[in-house]
Amino acid sequence: MILVDLFLTGVVVSLACALPGLWLMLRGMSMLSDALTHSVLLGIVVTYFIVGDVSSPWMFIGAVLSGIITAVFVDRLQQRNVSADAAIGLVFAGMFSFAIILITQFADDTHLDLDAVLLGEIVFAPFDRMVIAGVNLGPRAMVMNGIALLLSTVCMWVFWKELVYTTFDATSAVLVGFSPAVISIGLVTLSSFTVVTAFDAVGAILVVALMTAAPASAFLLTFRLKTMVWLTMLLAMSAALIGMVAAMWLDVSVSGAMATAAGVQFVAVWLLAPKRGLIARAFERRGLRHEVVLLAHLMHLASHHIDAEPHRVHASEQCLRELTQRGWIDERRMLTASGYARLNDVGTRK
Amino acid sequence: MIDSVFLVIAVAAILIGGISGALGVVLVLRKRSLLGDAIAHATLPGVALSYLLFGKDPLMLVVGASIAGIIGVALVVLITNTTRLRTDVVMGMMLAVFFGVGMVLLTYIQKLPTTGQAGLTSFIFGQAAAVVWDDVVLLIAFGAPMLAVVVLAWPIIHAFCFDHAWVEVRGLPAFVVDIVLMLLISVIIALGLPMVGALLMSALLVAPAVAARQWVKSMSAMMVLAAIIGASGGLVGAYLSATFERVPTGPTIVFLCVMVALISLVIAPRVRTHVRRGPA
Structure with a gap:
């Protein structure tokens, strides 16, 4: 039962992270997920000092607020001619280091455990149950991330048109009357919410892996957006399951194993993807090279066809054999009708 | 009041701040600030394996x-060059995945019956108290040749940051320059890990450079100023954490440097970075 809860939690967290992660990636904002996971800690710490309770809803509000502040700060710095990457690096480092200083200062009377917050241990998730009005709803992490997942799914559904427009064609989005800025802020808010719920369960660093790896893998597999969304969900699920099974088997950090599995899965896609994978493309290049050599022979033979002395052409035996097999030349090395047809096709795609 | 423990930490902090401040200039000018973050996270499995x-x-x-x-x-x-993916998503993924691999290895190590592995997690958050004279010796041993490389190859590095075409036209191996610079940056990050930790080390590269960028025009001046800002951040941070109770050294140094950068952004006069076309 605990195992089932753990697996369910892992899958739900992965899905909840992957969905906003996909849109962040498509909009070129992936590193923001890294910044958010670090800067949100400041929101949690500050709210903790004000409210004094780890599990109050105020924590979420504080964390989401600090996420939005991060995005706004990064935007402001960019307007001051700081490049986007330096701005992100600066803002999250400032907020994160301040959070750690605060935690260390008041370490004795804090229930905030730095290791747990950042490195996370999902193994304990099934023991922290969410009980409302006496009804046991399941692990808190699962319920919270389920809410986040539901929220992003609904938002994606409702605002699909706006998202697609502002992501891929901001100019015409403005013309149609969609504001890219509003959609961006909405996405950042949703991402902050997801980051907070997720890193409570699996730790900050794994959240970054979950938000980037599955979308990046799906991106390599298809050009179609809807297919990409489904593939992202599928790959997020499979990486989570593989990682958790491996972690159980080897008895190592579950969060770490899930991140590792996501990475291994990406490398597998990168190398093995049909058509666009590294290996498929290498084969394709080799095939193309061979085709070009064959065509060069065919052209050479054709040019000697005119002076009717194709038997005197110096040519590789293997190529001649293959040309004959394809029916492009006859036994006197004269081009056949289909040979000429192939030559006429050169320059047009098959 | 200057005891030997403080002296070690202060010297190490000054060296780390100074060297990483200077090298960070390359990252910031090449718009690769986040690569430092990726490297810092990626070091974790290396630490565990070693x-x-x-x-x-x-x-x-x-x-x-x-x-x-x-x-x-x-x-x-490699992944950016062979796919349609943007660098940012690849970097985010790599830093998280490498960190995850590191976590797996660390949890594996912690179960080994050998003793003395307790200090390994300090590479994640950094722990100035664990810094000893050996680390200072290492910093000097690695820092001096790094400085020499930067000074000797200065024209190439300078051109590499601003005029990529020139580097290629001159037939200089831009690829090799890139690798050497990334190697230098990896080494200083690795050296800074015990004190500052993997999570914040990249900020020590970026913040002093961004701060220096606001005050000076030339790259050499920027590098010197960034080194000074980094080193003073190190010194003040070490002093604060030695004087007050429960002030973590690494995060304090980083926080100081980020504050200097932010304040510089607000108050520094706008340095013209390119010649403005005059009227008519």
Whole structure:
């Protein structure tokens, strides 16, 4: 039962992270997920000092607020001619280091455990149950991330048109009357919410892996957006399951194993993807090279066809054999009708 | 009041701040600030593996961390060059995945019956108290040649940051320059890990450079100023954490440098970075 809860939690967290992660990636904002996971800690710490309770809803509000502040700060710095990457690096480092200083200062009377917050241990998730009005709803992490997942799914559904427009064609989005800025802020808010719920369960660093790896893998597999969304969900699920099974088997950090599995899965896609994978493309290049050599022979033979002395052409035996097999030349090395047809096709795609 | 413990930490902090401040200039000018973050996270599996193979030898830990960092950068470049993915998503993924691999290895190590592995997690958050004279010796041993490389190859590095076409036209191996610079950056990150930790080390590269960028025009001046800002951040941070109770050294140094950068952004006069076309 605990195992089932753990697996369910892992899958739900992965899905909840992957969905906003996909849109962040498509909009070129992936590193923001890294910044958010670090800067949100400041929101949690500050709210903790004000409210004094780890599990109050105020924590979420504080964390989401600090996420939005991060995005706004990064935007402001960019307007001051700081490049986007330096701005992100600066803002999250400032907020994160301040959070750690605060935690260390008041370490004795804090229930905030730095290791747990950042490195996370999902193994304990099934023991922290969410009980409302006496009804046991399941692990808190699962319920919270389920809410986040539901929220992003609904938002994606409702605002699909706006998202697609502002992501891929901001100019015409403005013309149609969609504001890219509003959609961006909405996405950042949703991402902050997801980051907070997720890193409570699996730790900050794994959240970054979950938000980037599955979308990046799906991106390599298809050009179609809807297919990409489904593939992202599928790959997020499979990486989570593989990682958790491996972690159980080897008895190592579950969060770490899930991140590792996501990475291994990406490398597998990168190398093995049909058509666009590294290996498929290498084969394709080799095939193309061979085709070009064959065509060069065919052209050479054709040019000697005119002076009717194709038997005197110096040519590789293997190529001649293959040309004959394809029916492009006859036994006197004269081009056949289909040979000429192939030559006429050169320059047009098959 | 200057005791030897403080002296060690202060000297190490000044050296780390100074060297990383100077080298960070390259990252910021090349718009690769986040690559430092990726390298810093990617070092973790290197630290863990080198501990598994060689035990707690500070030199081997630095070597292992640097190699892992370089592999991380190489993978980022390789994946970006062979796919349609943007660099940012590849970097985010690599830093998180490498960190995850590091976590797996660390949890594996913690179950080994050998003793003395307790200090390994300090590579994540950094722990100034664990810094000893050996680390300072390492910093000097690695820092001096790094400085020499930067000074000797200055024209190439300068051109590499601003005029990529020139580097290629001159027939200089831009690829090699890139690798050497990334290697230097990996090494200083690896050296800074014990004190500042993997999570914040990249900020020590970026913040002083961004701060210096606001005050000066030339790259040499920027590098010197960034080194000074980094070193003073190190000194003041070390002093604050030694004087007051429960002030963590690494995060304080980083926080100071980020504050200097932010304040510089607000108050520095706008330095013209390019010649403005005059009227008519």
